Amino acid sequence: MPIRRTDVTTWYLEQLDPSDLRPARAPGTPAAIVRAEIPSPEFGRYLYTAVGGDWYWTDRLAWTRDQWAGWLSRPGVETWVAHVRGTPAGYAELDPRPGGLVEITCFGLLPAFTGQGLGGHLLTVATARAWDLATRWDDRKPTARVGVSTRSTDGPAALANYQARGFRVHDVTTTTAALPHRPPGPWPGAR
Numbered sequence: 001m002p003i004r005r006t007d008v009t010t011w012y013l014e015q016l017d018p019s020d021l022r023p024a025r026a027p028g029t030p031a032a033i034v035r036a037e038i039p040s041p042e043f044g045r046y047l048y049t050a051v052g053g054d055w056y057w058t059d060r061l062a063w064t065r066d067q068w069a070g071w072l073s074r075p076g077v078e079t080w081v082a083h084v085r086g087t088p089a090g091y092a093e094l095d096p097r098p099g100g101l102v103e104i105t106c107f108g109l110l111p112a113f114t115g116q117g118l119g120g121h122l123l124t125v126a127t128a129r130a131w132d133l134a135t136r137w138d139d140r141k142p143t144a145r146v147g148v149s150t151r152s153t154d155g156p157a158a159l160a161n162y163q164a165r166g167f168r169v170h171d172v173t174t175t176t177a178a179l180p181h182r183p184p185g186p187w188p189g190a191r
Helices: 041-055 065-072 118-131 158-164
Strands: 003-015 032-035 078-084 087-096 101-109 145-151 168-180
Touching (some): 003 158, 032 118, 041 087, 078 118, 118 145
Parallel strands (some): 101 145
Antiparallel strands (some): 003 145, 003 168, 032 078, 087 101
């Protein structure tokens, strides 16, 4: 696959208090948002490729099943999945870090569910769950900060959604990256 060099901008955003969260309105399409409580490497990889395939999410594509299992089984890591009529529509992955930080490491919708108001609703729920994560884990200290980042190669609504939910940009970087001319899509390796 041909590679091109391009500038990629990354915005780092944060909330410093639960009151920073500005909830989205309820979506027109009803969605159930449920925590996937049993770590499943297969499901985690499915969500990662289904949501990120069109946006150059490639960091985890080479992970083995054991690497996925190790990541998802760490205490405090949570996967919150939006379902529409029983079908996964999107997800958010929460990763607690030292110092009371909870990072939203993955967030997004499957292509069939964009543009319906689900992203704001899912982000509202995921951010609230990041703020109260310590209530579900005995060994966690209360959340002091929720962070998220997005790149110029991510979905075009990502940055605006984060800012609409009350996240504030605290850093911006631009690097040159080698990217294929097209993202891998949700079926990497398939012909």
